[in-house]
Amino acid sequence: MYAAQLTILPDGRLMLGTQELSRRESDAIRSNLQYADGSLPAHVGVQDLPNGQKQIWRIEDGVTAATTWIPEQEQAMTDAEKHRVDLLIEREIEPDPDDPRPEQARLKERHIHVWAIAGSLTPDGRNRAAVADAYDLSSDAVLAAQWYYLRHRDRFDARLRTNDFQ
Amino acid sequence: MAIVYLDEDVAMALAQILASYGHHVTDAHAERQEEQPDPAQLLFAAQSNRTLLAYNGRDHLLLHQAWSIWTHQWGVPDRHAGIILVPHVRPDQIAQLAREIDDILTRNDTELENALYYLPTLGGEWMRNPRRLNR
Numbered sequence: 464m465y466a467a468q469l470t471i472l473p474d475g476r477l478m479l480g481t482q483e484l485s486r487r488e489s490d491a492i493r494s495n496l497q498y499a500d501g502s503l504p505a506h507v508g509v510q511d512l513p514n515g516q517k518q519i520w521r522i523e524d525g526v527t528a529a530t531t532w533i534p535e536q537e538q539a540m541t542d543a544e545k546h547r548v549d550l551l552i553e554r555e556i557e558p559d560p561d562d563p564r565p566e567q568a569r570l571k572e573r574h575i576h577v578w579a580i581a582g583s584l585t586p587d588g589r590n591r592a593a594v595a596d597a598y599d600l601s602s603d604a605v606l607a608a609q610w611y612y613l614r615h616r617d618r619f620d621a622r623l624r625t626n627d628f629q
Numbered sequence: 630m631a632i633v634y635l636d637e638d639v640a641m642a643l644a645q646i647l648a649s650y651g652h653h654v655t656d657a658h659a660e661r662q663e664e665q666p667d668p669a670q671l672l673f674a675a676q677s678n679r680t681l682l683a684y685n686g687r688d689h690l691l692l693h694q695a696w697s698i699w700t701h702q703w704g705v706p707d708r709h710a711g712i713i714l715v716p717h718v719r720p721d722q723i724a725q726l727a728r729e730i731d732d733i734l735t736r737n738d739t740e741l742e743n744a745l746y747y748l749p750t751l752g753g754e755w756m757r758n759p760r761r762l763n764r
Contacts, residue, residue: 561666574663579638579684582717593720597642625687
């Protein structure tokens with residue numbers, strides 16, 4: 464358990480100590496830890512959990528406002544579990560024939576780009592069912608998109624920034 | 630009411646709500662256009678006199694500017710039926726987004742022809758033909 468400084472980068476993402484966070488991680492922290500006036504605590508408490516997740520909370524008011532950290536889930540997965548994710552991605556996702564970059568990959572189902580699904584998910588990914596309904600997709604397709612996003616997070620975060628949604 | 634054509638990456642749920650407001654809504658999947666790149670999507674929308682609605686802002690702003698400048702330069706009379714760029718939202722925000730789109734589509738002073746309307750954020754102000762998108 465330790466304290467880390469929370470700073471805002473010019474592009475709006477956050478930096479935790481010396482670690483630059485992705486847009487999604489930054490959004491997770493903002494949605495959970497910012498004060499009513501929209502400001503963020505200057506320092507936060509951090510707990511590294513054994514499964515690779517972090518818990519973060521506000522120090523100033525003693526509130527254990529543990530944020531839902533985007534888990535580095537694969538760090539805690541067995542090889543068999545990782546293989547199942549590989550198969551899921553292979554079954555559900557394909558490259559865009561016009562642009563083979565990972566951030567332009569799309570779902571085989573309805574040919575919707577993975578970035579569109581990733582941008583619709585909450586930071587903790589718990590709204591998968593709602594996203595599946597909104598896009599008329601199977602839950603497996605949305606889950607595959609979420610995993611694929613996590614494996615190429617920096618590329619997707621950069622791609623989503625070009626949409627300029629804020 | 631407007632005739633709106635949704636880009637392939639826009640949620641179906643948005644189409645359903647806009648249709649419930651009385652707009653005629655179709656999308657790239659229904660029109661079998663999902664394999665087409667963005668420039669072809671805009672051309673399809675223009676040729677079928679539909680307003681294109683999309684998330685991916687910068688790509689479509691560039692397309693709109695290229696369309697406007699090049700057709701003018703070449704003396705080509707073709708005009709598109711409008712482009713609407715909206716923020717990419719989560720499912721629980723789609724209803725609000727639909728209300729804001731309906732608002733711009735039904736305003737008396739909205740002139741969609743050959744124009745691009747951009748909503749930077751939910752609850753924000755619509756911008757017409759911005760030179761660049763806010764960040």
